[in-house]
Amino acid sequence: MDDSIRVAVARGDRRRGAVAQALALIAEDVRAAVGRCGAAVVAPTLDELGRGWASTDRDALSATVDALAAAGADAIDVVASKADGRPSARSCFESLEYVAETHGRPVAYHDLDAEPDAWTSREVGGRPARVSKLFAESGCRVSLAVARTHGTFRLGLALPGLASIVHPDDRWPEDDALARRVPARLASACSALETWRGRIARGWLKVRSIGGGMRPTGAERRRLDRAGFAVERLAALAAVAAPRISVVDGFGGMHGQGPRLGTRLRLGTVIAGTDPVAVDAVAAAIMGFDPLDVAYLRRAQAAGLGVADLAGITIVGEPWSQVRRRCRRHASDRLLRLVAAGPADLEGAAAPHFARRRRRSRRSSRV
Incomplete structure (x- = not known):
């Protein structure tokens, strides 16, 4: 075991205290991440429907700012972008009380959609993509994530949270078209509807997996192709703008039909570290996933x-x-496991037993 790869897990009754404790457990690593640059750039999670419980909490941001300042950061920039006509990042900063919470501290806020010179071009997965210039060029990048399930990546933790620093037109494809059309005022009702729809979909995929294999339909294969493409893009983005510090907040997370129409999750746990893959892996394990089965x-x-x-x-x-x-999985979770299996395993996936019986019955009828 390499003792240099450390991940802190803190549990408590109050979010601020748990975040502060987690970062204190790795204080030397945080100090090394801040280094001589004396500055840090923080990317929080902002829920697309403007819900406070599904966004980075002001207490989590405040405790992180304190830890960064204690490690030597004398300037901290908070950056985020929004899309699809949802509340702007600036309005979220205000409504979530970030600005008031950090008043008097060396923190500046940047709505990337409102700043024309906020973007810089990077090659991500063989294609150009616009990413936050501040974040990409910072010597100390910080991802403040919310523990969520995800309909593309299975989990939306610190690395998938990097979507907020990518220009909306250059992000990876999303499959949940319904969620993109949901008005914020109907989010609760739609979440309840999606919960029931998700249970039916999960049950159907489970039945199809009886016998140890599942042959995806054409539509499902196309969805797997999109998910595989998104995974490659995410890995390429992490290669050029990986967080130096990752914090995953499980106090106000989301499970089920995340990252948009899931329901509230309370883990009472904060995970933090300076290896972004390790932090997400530990968070995945805490949520009941095998990290190596997450593509x-x-x-x-x-x-x-x-x-x-x-x-x-x-x-x-x-x-x-x-x-x-064990958290409630996304309805497509059983299907999305095949992305981690790889193309060879996918091609060799066995057809479910009922499909084999159906083909045999058709051959018998032709005879």
Whole structure:
């Protein structure tokens, strides 16, 4: 085990205290990440429907700002972008009380959509993409993520949270078209509807997996292709703008039909570290997932971006197994597992037993 790869797990009754404790457990690593640059750029998670509980909480931001300042950062920039006509990043900064919470501290806020010179071009997965210039060029990049399930990556943690620093027109494709059309005022009702729809979809995929395999339909294969493309793009983005510090907040997370129409999740746990892959891997394990079965974590580890194997990570603070909780998966989760399996395994996926019986019955009828 490499003791240099450390991830802190803190549990408590109050979010601010848990975030402060997690970052204090890795204080030397945070100090090294801030280094001599004396500045940090923070990318929070802003819920697309403007819900405070699904966004980075002001207490999490405040505790992180304090830890960065204690590590030597004398200037901290908070950057984010919004899309699809949702509330602007600036309005979210105000409504979530970030500005009031950090008043008097060296923190500046940047709505990337409102700043024409906010973007710089980077090659991401063989294609140009506009990313936040401040974030990409910073020596200390910080991702403040909310623990969520995800309909493309299975989990929306610190690395998928980098979507907020990418120009809306250059982000990876999303499959949940319904969620993009949901008005904010109807989010609760639509979440309840999606929960029931998700249960039916999960049940159907489970039945189709009986016998140890599932042959995707044409539409499902296209969705898997899009998810595989998104995983490659995410790994490429992490290669050029990986966080130096990652914090995953499980106090106000989301499970089920995340990252938009899921329901509230309370883990009471904060995970933090300076290896972004390791942080997401530990958070995945706490949420009941095998990290190496999550495609973007496996891909990031293969690319040398970090460690996803729990055996290679030193946990400080609470043992992850003592705070583990099996969260409700996204409806497509069983299908999305095939992205991590790889094309060869996908091509060899066995047809479900009922499909084989159907084909045999058709041959019998023709005879």
